[in-house]
Amino acid sequence: MTTAATDKRRVILDAAVRVFARQGFHTCRVSDIADAAGVAYGLVYHYFSSKEQILDTLFLERWDVMLAAIAEADASPRPPQEKLEAIAGFIIDSYRHDPELMKVIIVEVTRAANTFGLTHLAKIREAYAGIAAIVAKAQSDGRFRAEVTPEFAAQAFYGSVEQVLTGWIFDSVAVSEAELERAKTMIVDTICRGLERRGPNPAGESA
């Protein structure tokens, strides 16, 4: 069953990523997607009920993977810094693997307050909540200081990551592997330092 039928659907989705990334959701035509996919116009409507549903599908596909990554990080027994590093790493790897898809998700969904974003607001908030939960746990462990609310810390963390990606997206210059790794380290380093307690700060922490 995962033959030609499903293949074409996939081809259309992949073409849509390229078209949305280049022209933007609102500016592109459905025929652009069909052309990019090498498929007749009508076939797009055979697989999707509307232009919006294509974007919908792209977002949900990827975001669900991200929510799983956050949940997995949260569930692991590692220290909070490493959990956050895993999340930042996941997001940056997503960009490494498919920069155009990340561009579409960030530009057209995550920030598209009015039209599209509202539909997926709950999903988006789930991610913030997952990160906040990690911070909250770190605070009650005494590893992170309590002056900063977990919700705020989550926004600051996610915002930093997304802004760094946005910078790359707009520069339209390929980012080297080294830069990607370096960025991950810098984000996690900076934010974790900002959140950590300072008092007893030995190598082998023991609150």
Add this chain to the structure above:
Amino acid sequence: MTTAATDKRRVILDAAVRVFARQGFHTCRVSDIADAAGVAYGLVYHYFSSKEQILDTLFLERWDVMLAAIAEADASPRPPQEKLEAIAGFIIDSYRHDPELMKVIIVEVTRAANTFGLTHLAKIREAYAGIAAIVAKAQSDGRFRAEVTPEFAAQAFYGSVEQVLTGWIFDSVAVSEAELERAKTMIVDTICRGLERRGPNPAGESA
């Protein structure tokens, strides 16, 4: 000369803010703006050459004030933490004063990579560069550690602020004065802690 003529122009701009904030730039009609301004359709084109130029004007008006605020902070003799606090304060005050305008700028311009953002990319980058300059200076002073590049620090800082605003924008719940102030403190605190050197912990600290 700053009579009725200029007034109507202003009325149209203010109406556009409300309309863009509620419906989004791409989704709204020019007639919506004219209606909201209580003005004939054609008058919009008397003052502006296109729908896009309205957004253009709104963005530039506000962004230039922000660039000035950044430059002023940079020029002051205060420590870097206070400079960054002034900038975060300016952005948050902008939101306090006109949340709808900030929504439009963030959602429709700052993140609108494809169509609109590119036009103003240079202006937007100027802001990042201004913040980066402050960080760079703080690093050569020895107040901030050098492991994090100034460009990255600027992105992380600005990204945190913008993400917190985005959170408020989407919540569509009025934010209290106290929360606004608290957010400012938390952002600056967190990021500055993340950027500071740790070694000697002199009396520059709030203690």
Add this chain to the structure above:
DNA sequence: TGCCACACTGACTGACCAGTCAATCGAGGG
């Protein structure tokens, strides 16, 4: 009083495009 310049009006048009649908293709099964 007459005239000009310009703010202002809103009906109209030309272009564009999302979504529809009737027709064609082709694989598999009888």
Add this chain to the structure above:
DNA sequence: CCCTCGATTGACTGGTCAGTCAGTGTGGCA
């Protein structure tokens, strides 16, 4: 060899909307 059914095609339609333009109202000035 024909029939069926889902995949596939692309011309067409209905509606929308940015931008135009011919015209009206009015304040100021000679």
